[in-house]
Amino acid sequence: MSIPMIRIAGLLAAALLTSCASLTGKSDPFAIYSPRLSAAPSTAGAPVAWQLAIDTPLTSSALDSNRIVVMPSPGVLQIYPAARWRDPAPQLLRGLVVEGFERSGRILGVGAATAGLHADIGLSIDLRAFQAEIDTGGARAVVRFQASLLDFATNRVFATRSFEASAPAASSDVAGLFPAFEAALDQVVPHLVDWTLAEGEKRRPPAAGP
Numbered sequence: 001m002s003i004p005m006i007r008i009a010g011l012l013a014a015a016l017l018t019s020c021a022s023l024t025g026k027s028d029p030f031a032i033y034s035p036r037l038s039a040a041p042s043t044a045g046a047p048v049a050w051q052l053a054i055d056t057p058l059t060s061s062a063l064d065s066n067r068i069v070v071m072p073s074p075g076v077l078q079i080y081p082a083a084r085w086r087d088p089a090p091q092l093l094r095g096l097v098v099e100g101f102e103r104s105g106r107i108l109g110v111g112a113a114t115a116g117l118h119a120d121i122g123l124s125i126d127l128r129a130f131q132a133e134i135d136t137g138g139a140r141a142v143v144r145f146q147a148s149l150l151d152f153a154t155n156r157v158f159a160t161r162s163f164e165a166s167a168p169a170a171s172s173d174v175a176g177l178f179p180a181f182e183a184a185l186d187q188v189v190p191h192l193v194d195w196t197l198a199e200g201e202k203r204r205p206p207a208a209g210p
Contacts, residue, residue, distance in 0.1 A: 028081065028082065029082065030081070030082045030083055030084055031082065031083050031084070031174070032083075032084050032085070032086050033068065033083060033084070033085055033086065033174065033178050033181075034085075034086040035085075035092070035096065035178070035181055035182050035185055036182060037096055037099055037100060037103065037182075037185060037186060037189060038182070038186055039186035039187075039189075039190050045106060045197075045201075046106070047105070047106050047107065047108065048106055048107050048197060048200060048201060048204075049204070050107075050109070050119075050120035050121055050200060050204045051107075051108075051109030051110065051117055051118065051119045051120050051121070052101065052107060052109065052110045052111075052117075052119055052120070052121050052122070052123060052196070052200070053110075053111065053112070053113040053115075053117050053119035053121070053122045053123070054094055054097055054098055054101075054110070054111070054112055054113060054122075054123045054125075055094075055112075055113045055122060055123065055124045055125065056090050056091060056094050056112070056113070056114070057089075057090040057093055057094060057124075057125035057126065057127040057145065058090070058124070058125070058126050058127065059089065059090050059126070059127035059128075059130070062077050063089050063090070063127060063129075063130050063131070064088055064089065064090060065088055065089065066084045066085040066086070066087060066088045066089070066092075067079040067080075067084060067085075068080045068083045068084065068085060068131075068132070068174060068177075069089075069130070069131040069132070070131060070132040070133070070134065070172075071131055071132065071133045071134065072134050073134075073135075077131070080173075080174050082174075083174040089127065089130045090127055093125070093127060093130065093143075093145075093185075094112060094125075095112075096185055096189055097123075097125070097189055097192060097193075098110060098111060098112060099189075100189040100190060100192065100193045101193055101196075103193075104193050104197065106197055107197065119152060120151070120152055120153070120204060121149055121150065121151060121152065121200050121203070121204070122149070122150040122152060123147060123148075123149055123150075123196060124147070124148045124150065125145050125146070125147050125148075126145055126146040126147075126148075127144075127145045128144045128145055128146065129142045129143060129144035129145075129164075130142075130143055130144075132169065132172070132177045132180075132181075133166075134172050138168060138169065138172075139168070139169040139171065139172040139176065139177060139180075140166045140167060140168045140169055140180060141166060141167050141169060141177055141180035141181040141183070141184045142164070142165075142166045142184065143163075143164070143165050143166075143181075143184045143185060143188050144162070144163070144164040144165075145162075145163055145164075145188075146160065146161075146162050146163075147160065147161055147162075147163060147192055147195070147196070148160045149196065149199055149200065149203070151203055151204075158199070158203050159195075159199040159203075161195055163188050163191060163192055163195075164188070165184040165185070165187035165188035165191075166184055167179075167180040167181075167183035167184040167187070168180060
């Protein structure tokens, strides 16, 4: 048999094995994790008059997935094979950020940019870390991103800020890390909400009374 034919036969065998696995319906089991917010934003004040559209965060291909990422050593990314987020990390974070604004009770018009909201300000997020990290100090969950606010009236960015939170985990497995992810999100999401509302009010102050 020639070399090309050997390669073809190998590909056919691999395809057959894949088809058999699909027919049997067998796959490795995995758990789905769905983080929740428990902390409320600390900001106080009257409801704002403007509306906010939140873009789906941009991120690397490694984080743009529902796989749970772990960094066992600096610069090395792996995944937990038996665990998934309920949604890819960018959509998961966006949903929690929308919820954070709703919990503030200060903004009525807020939602994902894809919802078609007639917004005055846009919030974009560049997601840099959404992962477990393990070092000599133990395991921890890390969430880090850059946020930018865009005034749709001028189409100009008027405020940017970096946000980061980490929380120690009870262990390096997913069960031990999941509460740490919730704790990190409970730190960073309220801070983002507070900052956005404060900067938005500077940009679009309430209309003066008669």
